[in-house]
Amino acid sequence: MSCKNGRMDDEIDRREKHKSKVNAFGMRYLRSVCGKIRMGRASDEWEMKKCGLKGNLTGQCERRVLRWFGDVERMRVDRVTKQIYEDEPMFGCHLSDVCNHEDSHIPRFVRLCVEAIESKEENMKTDGLYRVSANLSQVQKIRLQVDQNNLSVLQQEEDAHVLCGALKLFFRELKTPLIPFDVFDAALKASAYTNQKDKIKHFKEIVKSLPTPNRHTLEFLLRHLLKVTQFHSFNRMHISNLAIVFGPTLMWSEEETSNMAFDLMMQNLVIECLLQEFDSIFK
CATH class of the missing domain: 1.10.555.10 (Rho GTPase activation protein)
Incomplete structure (x- = not known):
């Protein structure tokens, strides 16, 4: 029973960590990682799936995002922020x-x-x-x-x-x-x-x-x-x-x-x- 509860606690902790990462870096970057800027909503669906909600995503897109999240711990926040805005579209903005x-x-x-x-x-x-x-x-x-x-x-x-x-x-x-x-x-x-x-x-x-x-x-x-x-x-x-x-x-x-x-x-x-x-x- 205690092992089961431990696994549940680990799963809850994992999801909370995931949500905090999503909130910290934003869906905008997830779209850029998935190559879905201004196109579709694949990254949103992946985020929903990983948070325990219903949603679908192609395996290729998920692998890209998972690969990126695997590197997050080794990246400084300022470096991540720089990557978010590096390819920010110039056209169609304010x-x-x-x-x-x-x-x-x-x-x-x-x-x-x-x-x-x-x-x-x-x-x-x-x-x-x-x-x-x-x-x-x-x-x-x-x-x-x-x-x-x-x-x-x-x-x-x-x-x-x-x-x-x-x-x-x-x-x-x-x-x-x-x-x-x-x-x-x-x-x-x-x-x-x-x-x-x-x-x-x-x-x-x-x-x-x-x-x-x-x-x-x-x-x-x-x-x-x-x-x-x-x-x-x-x-x-x-x-x-x-x-x-x-x-x-x-x-x-x-x-x-x-x-x-x-x-x-x-x-x-x-x-x-x-x-x-x-x-x-x-x-």
Whole structure:
């Protein structure tokens, strides 16, 4: 009887230790160990099974996780934490999360992508820069590599359209736009002012109210776009053309409106105003 109770106590202790490990390192890492990031819920099912709940899991996935847990005791917590975030996706996140993880005000991907575009004069002279659609499969390859923390692909990429496509995709896939929902209406209103001083004043207030990563990233991106316009005789990208491209890329309404065409036109006007009055708004 005592042996049976001892085995039960051991089993309870084992399960409690398992639960504490799961809580400590999180289901997010289990998904990465199982190779199931953004796909399926195999690791959740395994966690349920090991905790005594009902759930199924493929043997291959279970072996991977068990192998990892076998190494946990030999790993320092800071090393585990580093592994959790090493391959954290860059695309489809909140801008603040990316910047907090990197301890920066501007995502490293944005900086390196812009640097790669500006590094060659031939890139800046490319006809239809940002307007011409890139090869989608190549853009997705860039995205996958960047999400695996391999940013060296940006310097290796020779097609300027692919780099521009990847940069646009990053901003389009943010969970909240670079110009956030809470200033959407104010930005549209500011762009409609006919008095230039009033327009600049309201845009300065809007920019000042932005979260730090949004403000710094917006300024960095607009400064880059102004450099693109300096080659307009080659790339045919004037401020108005870039505004058409980046209006719906940098801002959108949280809810569908009754007049989407009008909002789209006003979004373009917001970016056009920010570019035209860049020095006055960001000084």
